[in-house]
Amino acid sequence: xxxxxxxxxxxxxxxxxxxxLRCSPRxxxxxxxxxxxxxxxxxxxxxxxxxxxxxxxxxxxxxxSAQQFPDLHSELNLSSLELGDSAxxxxxxxxxxxxxxxxxxxxxxxxxxx
Amino acid sequence: SQQGEEDPQALSIQEGENAxxxxxxxxxxxxxxxxxxxSGRGLVHLILIRSNEREKHSGRLRVTLxxxxxxxxxxxxxxxxxxxxxxxxxxxxxxxxxxxxxGKGTTLSVSS
Numbered sequence: 001x002x003x004x005x006x007x008x009x010x011x012x013x014x015x016x017x018x019x020x021l022r023c024s025p026r027x028x029x030x031x032x033x034x035x036x037x038x039x040x041x042x043x044x045x046x047x048x049x050x051x052x053x054x055x056x057x058x059x060x061x062x063x064x065s066a067q068q069f070p071d072l073h074s075e076l077n078l079s080s081l082e083l084g085d086s087a088x089x090x091x092x093x094x095x096x097x098x099x100x101x102x103x104x105x106x107x108x109x110x111x112x113x114x
Numbered sequence: 115s116q117q118g119e120e121d122p123q124a125l126s127i128q129e130g131e132n133a134x135x136x137x138x139x140x141x142x143x144x145x146x147x148x149x150x151x152x153s154g155r156g157l158v159h160l161i162l163i164r165s166n167e168r169e170k171h172s173g174r175l176r177v178t179l180x181x182x183x184x185x186x187x188x189x190x191x192x193x194x195x196x197x198x199x200x201x202x203x204x205x206x207x208x209x210x211x212x213x214x215x216x217g218k219g220t221t222l223s224v225s226s
Contacts, residue, residue: 002156033213043157043202043216056213090156098212100145100164105156 003027004106006091012112018079021109025072025093031055032074033094033103034066038087049074050096081113118146118203118217126223133190135220137203138183144206146179147214148188151200160188160201193224 003026013019025032034046036059045058049068060066063081068074078085088108094101121136139146145164149157163170163179163186170177176189190197200221204214 002158004156031212035214042218045213045215048213058213088154092157094212100162101212102147102159102162103214104159105149107156108154110154 002104002106004091004093004104006089006106006109008109009107010110010112012114013081014114015081015083017081017113018077019081019111021076021078021089021091021111023074023076023091023093023106025074025091026104029093029095029104030072031094031096031101032068032072033092034060034074034076035090035092035105036087037090037108038084041087043090046076078111083113086111086113118205118215120201120203120217120220122220123218124221124223126225127193129194129224129226131193131224133193133197133222133224135188135201135222137186137188137217139186139203139205140184141205143181146177146186147204148175148177148186149202149204149216151202151219153199157202190222193222195224195226198222198224 005024030051033048037043046060048056066076090108092103092105118139147162148160151157174191179186200219202216202219204216
């Protein structure tokens with residue numbers, strides 16, 4: 001158990017819908033990362049927050065957005081869902097934002113868009 | 115886009131044998147990390163090797179780094195069935211801060 005929690009574990013929804021994925025980082029970790037894992041694209045970095053502020057953006061679609069709240073939990077919002085958004089979404093956290101910080105991954109949310 | 119590329123894509127061995135996975139990357143790095151992922155689960159950090167290190171050990175794991183060839187290898191000695199998983203190398207995203215860029219991974223299957 002990494003100490004990072006993600007809810008829900010599974011999510012099944014229809015195209016065009018909007019969903020929210022939630023992540024609680026390890027106690028004391030200030031940095032939160034979101035990754036998407038799909039069969040064709042592999043593991044892709046989406047976005048990073050550090051202590052409530054956006055720190056870096058990766059291959060995140062405009063239909064997707066995220067935020068980190070004062071209690072440091074984070075939410076990833078996916079809207080106008082398409083079939084291709086079906087994937088495993090991982091949240092990871094680290095103490096700081098430096099390169100030598102190990103990232104601890106949550107168990108993921110499996111999103112299925114029908 | 116992938117920074118690291120693992121080789122082979124899949125590896126099947128018997129318990130007790132050694133497993134070697136390789137990773138090549140494209141740009142200069144400050145460190146390289148290896149992660150393990152059991153089927154459909156979250157990733158677990160295995161080891162981090164800095165650019166000024168050539169070799170690092172952790173239990174049955176041995177990682178090497180050759181910055182001149184932009185490559186790394188992960189050796190798992192005396193493999194066990196529980197080592198069955200996908201293994202990914204990861205480097206940092208440069209301009210994208212401290213986010214990790216992963217390769218496509220090597221799927222290791224250890225049979226008893």
